Amino acid sequence: MKRKAYITSTGSYLPESILSNEMICEMVDTSDEWIQERCGVKERRILKDKDKATAYMAAEAAKKALQKGGISKDDIEVIIVATATPEHPFPSTASIVSEMLGIKRAFCFDVSAACSGFLYALNIGARLIESNAYKSVLVIGSDKMSSIMDYTNRNTCVLFGDGAGAVVLKPTNNGFGIGESLLETDGSGYQNLYQKAGGSLFPATADTVLNKEHSISMNGPAVFKMAVENMVGCCKNLLEKHQIQKSEIDYLIPHQANKRIITATADYLEMKMEKVALNIHKYGNTTCASIPICLDEWSSKFKNGDKLILCAFGAGYTYGSTLVTWNSGLEENV
Ligand code: ACO
Numbered sequence: 001m002k003r004k005a006y007i008t009s010t011g012s013y014l015p016e017s018i019l020s021n022e023m024i025c026e027m028v029d030t031s032d033e034w035i036q037e038r039c040g041v042k043e044r045r046i047l048k049d050k051d052k053a054t055a056y057m058a059a060e061a062a063k064k065a066l067q068k069g070g071i072s073k074d075d076i077e078v079i080i081v082a083t084a085t086p087e088h089p090f091p092s093t094a095s096i097v098s099e100m101l102g103i104k105r106a107f108c109f110d111v112s113a114a115c116s117g118f119l120y121a122l123n124i125g126a127r128l129i130e131s132n133a134y135k136s137v138l139v140i141g142s143d144k145m146s147s148i149m150d151y152t153n154r155n156t157c158v159l160f161g162d163g164a165g166a167v168v169l170k171p172t173n174n175g176f177g178i179g180e181s182l183l184e185t186d187g188s189g190y191q192n193l194y195q196k197a198g199g200s201l202f203p204a205t206a207d208t209v210l211n212k213e214h215s216i217s218m219n220g221p222a223v224f225k226m227a228v229e230n231m232v233g234c235c236k237n238l239l240e241k242h243q244i245q246k247s248e249i250d251y252l253i254p255h256q257a258n259k260r261i262i263t264a265t266a267d268y269l270e271m272k273m274e275k276v277a278l279n280i281h282k283y284g285n286t287t288c289a290s291i292p293i294c295l296d297e298w299s300s301k302f303k304n305g306d307k308l309i310l311c312a313f314g315a316g317y318t319y320g321s322t323l324v325t326w327n328s329g330l331e332e333n334v
Pocket of ligand 1: 029030031034038039084114154155158193220221223224227257258261285313315
């Protein structure tokens with residue numbers, strides 16, 4: 001059987017501090033009812049410590065994944081961090097995470113694909129294992145969205161929260177693990193969802209700060225339409241391409257952007273909501289962290305051989321879907 005990668009353990013980190021809809025209502029003109037109805041969010045977590053950010057949350061999630069899987073940090077050969085809010089423009093957040101974890105000589109880099117970042121990173125990690133080049137890959141999604149949020153802009157501040165999730169990938173020969181995948185990018189709408197300043201085109205100046213160009217800028221309705229089209233579209237195309245029936249899928253693990261986008265994807269897959277990982281009500285949209293946090297919260301439900309479909313849509317536009325056959329590690333692995 002072809003060598004594949006499988007998720008051998010998961011971990012997540014959510015900051016303790018809660019930012020509820022009631023608290024948001026004191027900042028902008030909105031209501032708990034509007035936010036819950038239009039987005040599905042009740043509260044989010046915010047990392048308040050001034051001296052901690054994306055790398056800290058990533059390292060905390062990774063420590064839990066290593067501990068849960070009984071994996072030594074010395075086994076880790078690759079660290080991939082998916083993030084839209086890196087610790088610094090450079091070096092990579094993954095480099096800082098390696099230092100925080102005390103992991104020496106690993107191959108470390110970041111992946112920038114906004115809300116699809118974890119899915120992109122998971123696929124890169126899986127291919128590195130399939131190629132026989134590596135045996136132990138740590139894939140992390142971590143975002144401190146509060147660091148790029150304008151808490152006077154009701155269009156965006158109601159949606160996002162902070163958090164991190166991590167998985168450890170190992171090889172297997174039993175046919176289970178990370179399977180078929182479809183990952184695409186459509187760059188035509190990139191200005192509908194971006195952080196305008198702070199890069200090489202618009203470096204930070206007093207004006208960029210004054211104009212709040214370091215905060216997330218989003219054309220909500222345009223992004224919403226594309227998100228529904230592409231979350232559904234990439235699941236449909238993946239299943240059709242590999243002649244997999246909707247009824248074969250046991251769980252949907254979607255990126256948590258908006259409950260309505262998730263429901264539309266579940267409806268297409270004819271999936272009952274109890275089979276859909278949902279935590280947007282507790283954490284909002286944690287960007288790269290949402291899928292690995294869902295995996296960590298739901299993994300105890302998965303049985304050996306269960307089929308999961310992971311799907312995401314984000315800025316770029318980036319989007320994709322990946323099939324995972326859950327491997328509980330009971331089979332003999334390589
Ligand atoms: N509270 C109350 N009213 C609001 C709020 C708010 N927080 N925000 C907008 N409104 C108002 C608008 O002003 C508008 O009022 P008007 O009709 O008087 O002009 C009305 O509500 C409708 O506004 P829309 O923007 O059309 O609302 P919509 O139903 O589209 O919901 C939302 C907005 C929740 C942002 C939705 O468009 C959405 O979820 N978009 C996609 C987000 C997403 O998927 N992002 C991708 C991932 S993020 C990443 O990659 C980093």
